[in-house]
Amino acid sequence: MAMKKRIALITGATRGIGKEISLALAKEDIHVILLGRTIGALEEISDKIHLNGGNATCVQFDLSDLNKIYDLSQDDLLLCLYQILSIHKYL
Numbered sequence: 001m002a003m004k005k006r007i008a009l010i011t012g013a014t015r016g017i018g019k020e021i022s023l024a025l026a027k028e029d030i031h032v033i034l035l036g037r038t039i040g041a042l043e044e045i046s047d048k049i050h051l052n053g054g055n056a057t058c059v060q061f062d063l064s065d066l067n068k069i070y071d072l073s074q075d076d077l078l079l080c081l082y083q084i085l086s087i088h089k090y091l
Helices: 016-027 039-051 066-071 074-087
Strands: 006-011 030-036 056-060
Touching: 006 016, 016 030, 016 039, 030 039, 039 056
Parallel strands: 006 030, 030 056
Antiparallel strands: none
């Protein structure tokens, strides 16, 4: 029986508790979707995860403006899903 790949969405993934949780989950073979305001900081965490053999997807987003949630297009979400699926060879 094949094991299912677990996925976690972490908000505030670029610092503090969010960063530490992201790194810890990635070590447990969980694909981490990193959500944060600055792409540079997201990429830094993602690089660290990848260097340690984990998988991460970066999504630049500011949750402090809840109206922007509606700006997330279906294409953005599909691209994120595609990246995850292709990494794990589900496509």
